[in-house]
Amino acid sequence: MQVPLFRLQCGCNSYEWGKKGNTSAAAKYAAATPRDDFSIQDDKPYAELWMGTHPSLPSKDLETGRSLLDMVSDNQALMGSDVNKKYQDKLPFLFKVLSIAKALSIQAHPNKKLAEKLHAKDSKNYPDDNHKPEMTIAITPFEGLCGFRPLREIAHFLDTIPPLRALVGKENAEDLKKVANDSHIESSKAKAALRKAFTALMKQPKDTVANMSKELVTMAEKGQIQPGPSVNTLEELNELVQRCNGQFPADIGLFVLFFLNFVKLEPGQAMYLKADDIHAYISGDIIECMASSDNVIRAGFTPKFQDVDTLTDILTYDHDPPEQQLLKPVDYPYVTLNSTAYSSDSSSLLYDPPIEEFSVVRTALKKSGAKATFEGLAGPSIVIATSGSGKISVGPKVEDLKEGYVYFVGATAELVIESDGDELVTFRAFCEIDEKAHQANGKH
Secondary structure, rough: OOOOEEEHHHOEOOOOEEEEHHOHHHHHHHHHHOOOOOOOOOOOEEEEEHHHOOOOOOEOOOOOOOEEEHHHOOOOOOOHHHHHHHOOOOOOOOEEEEEEEEEEOOOEOOHHHHHHHHHHOOOOOOOOOOOOOOOEOOOOOOOEEEEEEEEEHHHHHHHHHHHHHHHHHHHHHHHHHHOOOOOOHHHHHHHHHHHHHHHHHHHOOHHHHHHHHHHHHHHHOOOOOOOOOOOOHHHHHHHHHHHHHHHOOOOOHHOOOOOEEEEEEEEEEEEEOOOOOOOOEEEEEEEEEOOOOOOOOOOOOOOOOOHHHHHHHHOOOOOOOOOHHOOEEEEOOOOOEEOOOOOOOEEEEEEEEOOOOOOOEEEEEEEOOOOOEEEOOOOEEEEEEEEOEEEEEEOOOOEEOOOOOEEEEEEOOEEEEEEEOOOEEEEEEEEOHHHHHHHHOOOO
């Protein structure tokens, strides 16, 4: 019987927003696995490394060249009976590395019911029928927009940025200010006021937005945009407007900046975005894990297809401080860490969003000889090393593990990772839905 550990060859997409050449982690990781059809070009942007069975860019077994989808379909034991039964021979998650040099589109991902409807209506722009909740973990310092700001912050910007107020409309701005200052307002009424103001902004004609953007950029250049009651500084807000205008001149996204939380993550920090949450990534290298889907509803900061009506209609309109979007990891209980040169700094942390399709474990082995032994999981997993080197093994099969190497690990297999350098960092995405493991991992 085949040992359920095999190295994957993973595809790398080139989009305009990606980092160029060897500055892109996605490109470097892709190049770590030999292939005839990929070599890094210094002036080409590399955006996403895909790891999984999604048909848009499926991973392959390095040794045989077979697609991962074919391999798990032919050997159902690799997926585990529960995962296989529910997800029908396909990995329930899509694992990615993103390398971001310029802003991605302002976007949300549809829930399952809407995804089915959009796919049936427009399969070109909505290529599958699945929802796409997702989680982001920073590899390098990261900037992004995540969820709507608290209403008082938005009201402050409407008061102090005349071109923003003009686009939203005086009546909508005043209505939002009223609910922002009413601590007893019903949540539904607050969301309705936010929806009305944001929808009015997003549906302004392009030429009107372009004219108003000139005034906004002039304010930013003079350092006149005041942060108000937020975590953002005057310097970073004014710089952000100018930077985004350099990437997408006169775009509606310049004004959306004042409706959304501007979030900074340090390596290892994470945020979770449920379906129908608005967001946009600005810069950095990240690990991203999501339900296996490529559905995106876009409206701003993009030359691609935009669907403003759908976006403004489906958003949650939750408006919370950015720290409520963060997903705090906990110690992963199903691993044994040991070392011949023991370091208490070695760690294995679980990022466990409130959905079934995926969780991620980040393991950092700080010294040569440090070792992590993981109990078998009831479902499949994918491991990528983002720094360092060492060995990865299942039973008698021992393989090299270096920066950018990606491995598939089958269900129930005990996994061992060992460092042979200063620090080995790995991320492991997995799905496990049998009841006992479900409860042990804290999922409900």
